[in-house]
Amino acid sequence: MLHQAFTHEARLYSVEQIREIEALGLAHQSEATLMQIAGLAAAELAIKIGASKQVPILILAGPGNNGGDAYEAGYQLARQGYKVACIMCGKIEKYSQDAQAALQRAKDTGLEFIEPGALINDTSATSRDWSLVIDGLFGIGLKRTPESEIARLIELINNLAVEQAIPVLAIDVPSGLNADTGQPVSPNSAVIKATHTITFIANKTGLHTGSGKDYTGKVTVNQLDIPEDFFPKCRSHLNECTSLLRALTPRKQNSHKGSFGDVVILGGAMGMAGAAILAARAAQYSGAGRTYCSMLAEAPAYDSLHPEIMFRKLGEESLTGATVVIGPGLGTSASAYALLVSAIQTAQALVIDADALNLIAADTKLQALLFSRNTPCILTPHPLEAARLLNKNVADIQNNRPQAAHALAQQFNAVIILKGSGSIICNPDGSLLVNTTGNPALASGGTGDVLAGVAGALLAQACNSMDAARIAAWVHGHAADELVARGTGPIGLTASELLPEIRSSINQLAYQAITSN
Structure with a gap:
């Protein structure tokens, strides 16, 4: 018996459930709107955790809608006067229409674009100072190990973040991590080690158990303005202090x-x-x-x-x-x-x-x-x-x-x-x-x-x-x-x-x- 209602942040949903909620959300508002809300939320959190207008922000944008969220975050940051460089890891023709629109908005604000290989192989690129890294490579749908060039990019970012004490913000889930299980998507998969994760629609079990806690850092949940009615009854939750209140019966004076x-x-x-x-x-x-x-x-x-x-x-x-x-x-x-x-x-x-x-x-x-x-x-x-x-x-x-x-x-x-x-x-x-x-x-x-x-x-x-x-x-x-x-x-x-x-x-x-x- 659970004695107290859980907060939205404490409710844990599976990837399958998130997809179903997202589908209902798309029927309520356009995908472009969801992407814009996600990008703005990521940009606002990036500013809170260390983005600087004097030192550029590095964005890793993957081939799916997670990349679209990253472009939208870059656009929001650039229009507020932040210097943003973006590594584009997807082919434009394979992006969804909304991700392409987010990419175009990012380009129109003057983002610098860097080839993945340039960062990996060019020492001048790796020696640059970054105030923050935003990881938008892969989201909750990743089922296979990131390919060689992207795997090397992930390892490079992890090393740079440690060496230079750079905060890393993962969008939805650190790239390479299974959002359901908290383990890398495959035994040898490279995984982004984030200091912060902003996860969308609802919280995910894998961010909080197994190896997940080694990769996610501090987790922030953003519901993307999806109505509460679209969320099914939840059977999994975080075991937080507030949910434990009233589980202990106060002791009576007349006790032995x-x-x-x-x-x-x-x-x-x-x-x-x-x-x-x-x-x-x-x-x-x-x-x-x-x-x-x-x-x-x-x-x-x-x-x-x-x-x-x-x-x-x-x-x-x-x-x-x-x-x-x-x-x-x-x-x-x-x-x-x-x-x-x-x-x-x-x-x-x-x-x-x-x-x-x-x-x-x-x-x-x-x-x-x-x-x-x-x-x-x-x-x-x-x-x-x-x-x-x-x-x-x-x-x-x-x-x-x-x-x-x-x-x-x-x-x-x-x-x-x-x-x-x-x-x-x-x-x-x-x-x-x-x-x-x-x-x-x-x-x-x-x-x-x-x-x-x-x-x-x-x-x-x-x-x-x-x-x-x-x-x-x-x-x-x-x-x-x-x-x-x-x-x-x-x-x-x-x-x-x-x-x-x-x-x-x-x-x-x-x-x-x-x-x-």
């Missing part, structure tokens, strides 16, 4: 520890006790009323840093009525298998992570048992675990993360958090969220155990599975973002350091929920 649920952590085989302890600490920091930790290895008498956590021998703690987090440091022994069967059969709510996922991937009986559950369940695989669960390889998962998450949710009748850049949260009914927080500081051991513990604590506090998963993913990533912003990481940030920040983030969400009512 039993009001906020019991979390039982199951894991911690020999040599991996730390994983279970991290998950338990995360549950404690995330508001669980009571936290228990049962380990396959001999458990410590208590956690000296957090003596609030209660340790139990396996089998001593009832799983009935508890939220169970199973997997951190679990291993794949026969004892681990038996423990997983018991958890699936008896836990009131369940979070499955790490080795518990590997056991499920290898056993069809466990898969059937899991699918038959009708109580809350969250699975938190990373791409390799997801590949094992779907009997695929990691490349298959990463090549279409939204599709993989949806397949997992349906196959196991559970909410999925597919971890990674732009984590995907997916419900069995197909509703999907792309997380907006997090950074490479999370690429270290133990952070997944922390995420599982946070999700378990939220389930114990009566969040439904989808809310628990999306809040957990958001606060987990936000904690890392806050730490990095203060100079802790991304290199060397440890999972334990996330815990106080996660607590702070959850409390801030709860406070905002109260004050927004």
Whole structure:
């Protein structure tokens, strides 16, 4: 259940849906009008992010309507007194009528035109100063690798932008990136690395997950004045802070520890006790009323840093009525298998992570048992675990993360958090969220155990599975973002350091929920 309406910018549509919306928009207003609106919006953003009247702007214009948008942007900039040079990468006779008209307007304003080969081969051209690069090579329709000369041009622009600290504005999508999946259109495809992307009609999933975040920079959405009625119901959204408000129930004064649920952590085989302890600490920091930790290895008498956590021998703690987090440091022994069967059969709510996922991937009986559950369940695989669960390889998962998450949710009748850049949260009914927080500081051991513990604590506090998963993913990533912003990481940030920040983030969400009512 999603508690709050999403903004237009947070709604994510597929390329197929965008095409359908565009067709309706063209019936409402001409293609030339849409192109003019797009070009003007791109020009206005270019001015905001660094275009200078003293140093020329370089525009890359491709062979399709994306090139037409680029010409229109060049025209708008030139008529405002900006110096613009354009690399024309399409043949005029192959442009649409509207793109040809945009090109002619650009020529009439005195744009300088440079041959692609001249920029690639002429050192005087590459040594020129540029205040901004606008990428209008390819849009959302690109399905094949950019050809050799254009591929070399993309690589040249990427290098120049880094060497000279030039901002790069991509029109609609960075050229070479698949707007649905967030991956290059082919494994060896060159992709523009933009600092900013202005995307038209609606936001796209691929700009926010997988490799997409490495190429898009800051994303701005422009609806092109297409009426709201032309947009179909949306099933995919960005997992933003504002959409989480009211997902946490404010705590009553008349509360006690039993009001906020019991979390039982199951894991911690020999040599991996730390994983279970991290998950338990995360549950404690995330508001669980009571936290228990049962380990396959001999458990410590208590956690000296957090003596609030209660340790139990396996089998001593009832799983009935508890939220169970199973997997951190679990291993794949026969004892681990038996423990997983018991958890699936008896836990009131369940979070499955790490080795518990590997056991499920290898056993069809466990898969059937899991699918038959009708109580809350969250699975938190990373791409390799997801590949094992779907009997695929990691490349298959990463090549279409939204599709993989949806397949997992349906196959196991559970909410999925597919971890990674732009984590995907997916419900069995197909509703999907792309997380907006997090950074490479999370690429270290133990952070997944922390995420599982946070999700378990939220389930114990009566969040439904989808809310628990999306809040957990958001606060987990936000904690890392806050730490990095203060100079802790991304290199060397440890999972334990996330815990106080996660607590702070959850409390801030709860406070905002109260004050927004």
